[in-house]
Ligand SMILES: [Zn+2]
């Protein structure tokens with residue numbers, strides 16, 4: 001037997017005169033794997049050894065014992081290679097990731113694209129060379145991260161970024177890393193006004209929620225006073241427009257503000273930022289880090305005595321002006337529900353404030369505006 005010829009397979013050829021060393025390829029599902037078989041001088045396959053390329057080794061993970069057993073027990077090399085092929089087909093089916101180990105061109109293209117883009121922009125790359133994180137700085141000096149997930153087929157790049165708007169735009173692109181990065185910078189520029197508006201809010205007010213706003217957070221809950229706050233949802237596409245607003249706090253504190261908001265809405269000026277407009281429309285000064293401590297707004301819940309409960313903050317406030325105790329929605333709901341004096345109707349529970357015994361209500365579902 002000079003070579004092991006198999007249907008659709010390249011071959012294994014003996015490398016020495018004794019025919020104890022065979023080298024070649026095995027083809028499974030259009031992929032070639034290099035392998036080498038060392039046969040014992042005595043003939044037969046007992047004691048034979050198989051050397052695989054790393055891709056093959058990777059693919060055969062967990063099947064080593066089967067392969068080893070087949071190698072020792074097969075009648076001849078042809079039979080063994082056929083069996084190995086069957087095992088590999090099973091491995092490839094059960095391991096979709098392995099099926100897509102990219103060709104060498106994938107890596108060379110990745111490297112050349114990174115060279116064009118500049119290695120200094122690379123923040124992270126995973127061990128599979130599939131996920132990259134690239135840094136980008138917008139013209140205002142803000143730092144952003146672009147996550148690129150590469151598909152093994154070199155022509156398909158799939159990108160995602162923390163902003164939905166950006167996701168849609170970039171998801172459609174098929175381009176080089178450099179082009180992708182440029183597109184990303186353009187999108188960042190288109191959002192720069194949105195971030196200007198939010199940066200102004202963040203640096204001049206006390207933000208109660210989110211705890212640490214990220215660039216993709218469009219919502220801010222801004223402290224107005226003790227247990228009074230406003231939740232605004234800024235539209236990234238129209239950041240200077242009147243945002244969706246929701247006033248939170250005890251009725252006696254919130255009602256006059258709500259009235260002002262409704263009465264002064266026409267004063268909203270698109271040339272100034274959201275913060276200035278809110279000031280003018282609500283006729284208030286927002287407490288700022290320069291003038292107040294945050295602790296004066298982050299009063300803990302009167303039931304669990306903590307401020308943060310999972311991601312919730314105490315936003316249910318007793319309406320009795322002399323009490324004004326804040327509670328977490330979930331805490332107050334559980335508390336009232338457990339009392340026989342409470343009454344439940346649709347999605348509301350009516351009961352008494354645990355602090356001042358004045359009537360208090362809570363929604364069963366999380367607070368919606
Ligand atoms: Zn609580």
Ligand SMILES: [Zn+2]
Nearest residue numbers: 318323353356
């Ligand atoms: Zn109360």
